[in-house]
Amino acid sequence: MDPVEDLRGYIDWLRKRNEIVEVGEPLSPELEIPSLLRKVMYSGGPALLLTNIKDFDGWRVAGNLFTSLRILREALSVNKLEEIGERLIPSAFFQPPSSTIQKVKAAGELMRLSKYLPSFVSKGSFEENVIEAAKNPLDKIPFFRTWPKDGGRYATFPMVITRDPESGIVNMGVYRVMILDGKRGVVHWQVHKRGALAQSHALERGMEEIPVAxxxxxxxxxxxxxxxxxxxxIDKTLFAGVIRGRGVELVELPNGAPAISNAEVVIEGRVRLKELVNEGPFGDHWGYYDKPTEKYPLLLVDRVYLRDEPIYYGSVTGAPPLEDAVMGKAVERIFKPIINTLLPEVVEINYPPEGVFQGLLIVSIKKRFPGHAKKVMSALWGLGQSSLTKIIIVVDHDVDPNDIGKVIWAVSSNVNPQRDLVVIEGSHSDALDPANIAHSYGGKLGIDATRKLPEENLGKEWPELVEEDPTTAQKVAQLLQKLMEGRGSIDRFKE
Ligand SMILES: Cc1cc2nc3c(=O)[nH]c(=O)nc-3n(C[C@H](O)[C@H](O)[C@H](O)COP(=O)(O)O)c2cc1C
Structure with a gap:
């Protein structure tokens, strides 16, 4: 068995590397644990395993498990997270195989993808205990109340699995679940997500509910x-196999929904598609409470399965950057090669963690033609969840989107507001964006901070970038080294 085969395996793996700290003080999942987790995350602290959970004997709670990109990369046994995205792109896509050997190799690569396929097993590790709905199982799980004005306790990292009624394809998304009582909740799948798409496919077919695991x-x-x-x-559990490097094992629940076989806890239930209830307030990842302005479907729980001595994993939200920012960055890195197959002109991308991922994207491109930056913006605004990005800044290939100072320089010096801003008034947007004018409806801003070609600049050439004379630069560099010997660099902008 792989050391990082399940949550416990991951925690043991973190323990061996001294990357997780056990906390024995009694703490409540109502405000106390979330507060500690946020403080640890803001301080760059380690993953935590809390062993003394107030009012929830027998439980342990794990948090800050997505501690850093490095830890995640090592846990996933890759040299670079981008390798994961590359697994989906056989080299034959780029070099049409001409020789027989190349053709055999290409076929082999496609075969290789089959090892990521999910498989069904007859029993999951979560089946060690079962609590039927009559016993109010949700009351027995240490779900967090993350902020004082939250509308209730929430499952903050539930992997909500459904089969799409149109195709039977498996959806699996993290959509928070607000706990109403011991056997009811509200599933917050936002309108742009696959859970909500399954909901509309089901409604089109006259269905009243979708089974869920x-x-x-x-x-x-x-x-x-x-x-x-x-x-x-695309089957979401197949993609889980791509990330893990081997297929996931699923268990079909009595209601027909597939559950992750290695899960600590599985909630079997039904999402009642026409029974919509107020959800929230919830202090979300934008750092604001989102108000119960939109109704979401009711979850009816039939039973809950749990492992012996279960471990609850919950994430916490608040002003960025918290743990979800690490997840977002990991997703950015994994998807970079995929973006590159669709948009080869893209050199680098950066969703700055403080930009909440749906807020701001900086992208550098190898510009070739007039209007190229706007073409890239349009493409990204038309592409899956990158379409939810509110602000896109496009810079030239020689500006690193991760160097925020350079990006500011490019925006300041290359942008003529009359010409280089794209404002889309009234467009779909992230459901939680506090600046929305209506639910999931806001606007977009594109900033073309590339140097302009004559066609974009009333026929004028863009001014030439200054560059040192190479011989002088080399001579002066040596002198500088001598001058700086034994000195740190001065913070010139500090009073
Ligand atoms: C901690 C955390 C909580 C999230 N909560 C929600 C949520 O409540 N509703 C939602 O629609 N998306 C939420 N998301 C984002 C989705 O999980 C993400 O968009 C995912 O791609 C959805 O899967 P889908 O594309 O298959 O629908 C959350 C993400 C994280 C990291």
């Missing part, structure tokens, strides 16, 4: 897949 706590690859923006109709 909500899996809590799994290996980091599966959990990362659940937050990854994989377009319908």
């Amino acid at each position: 909500i899996s809590l706590g799994s290996d980091p690859g599966t959990m990362l897949a659940a937050v990854s923006p994989i377009p319908y109709p």
Whole structure:
């Protein structure tokens, strides 16, 4: 068995590397644990395993498991997270195989993809205990109340699994679930997500409810897949296999929904599609409370399955950057090669963590023609969840989108507001964006901060960038080295 096969395996793996700290003080999942987790995340602290959960004997709670990109990369056994995205892109896509050997190799590569396929097993590790709905199982799980004015306790990292009624394809998304009582909740699948798409496919077919398997706590690859923006109709559990490097095992519940076999907890239930109830307030990842302005469907729980001595994993939200920013960055890196196959002109992308991922994207391109930056903006605004990005800044290939100072320089010096801003008034937007004018409806801003070609600049050449004379630069560089010997660099902008 792989060391990082499930949540426990991951925690043991973190323990061996001294990357997780056990906390024995009694703490409540109502405000106390979330507050500690946020403080640890803001301080760059380690993953935590809390062993003394007030009012929830027998439980342990794990948090900050997506501690850093490095830890995630090592847990997923890759040299670079981009390698994961590359797994989906056989080299034959780029070099049409001409020789027989190349053709055999290409076929082999496609075969290789088959090892990522999910498989069904007859029993999951979550089946060690079962609590039927009559016993109010949701009351027995240490779901968090993350902020004082939250409308209730929430499952903050539930992997909500459904089969799409149109195709039978498996959807798996992290959509928070507000706990109403011991056997009812509200599933917050936003309108642009696949759960909501399954809902509309079901409604078109006259269905009243969709069976659901909500899996809590799994290996980091599966959990990362659940937050990854994989377009319908690609099977989400297949993508989990791509991230993990091997297929996931699923168990079909009596209601027909597939659950993750290695989950700590599985909630079997039904989402009542026409019974819509107020959801929220919830202090979300934008750092604001979102108000119960939109109704979401009711979850009716039939039973809950749990492992012995279960471990609850919950994420916490608040002003960025928290743990979800690490997940977002990991997704950015994994998807970079995929973006590159669709938009080869893209050199680098950066969703700055403070930009909440749906807020701001900076992208550098190898510009070739007039209007190229706007072409890239349009493409990204038309592409899966990248279409939810509110502000896109496009810079030239020689500006690193991760160098915010350079980006500011490019915006300041290359932008003529009359010519280089794209404002889309009234467009779809992230459901939680506090600046929306109506639910899931706001606007977009594109900033073309590339140097302009004559066609874009009333026929005028763009001014030439200054560059040192190479001989002088070399001579002066040596002198500088001598001058700086033994000195740190001065912070010139500090009073
Ligand atoms: C901690 C966390 C909580 C999230 N909560 C929600 C949520 O409540 N509703 C939602 O629609 N998306 C939520 N997301 C984002 C989705 O998980 C993400 O968009 C994912 O790609 C959805 O899967 P889908 O594309 O298969 O629908 C959350 C992400 C994270 C990291």
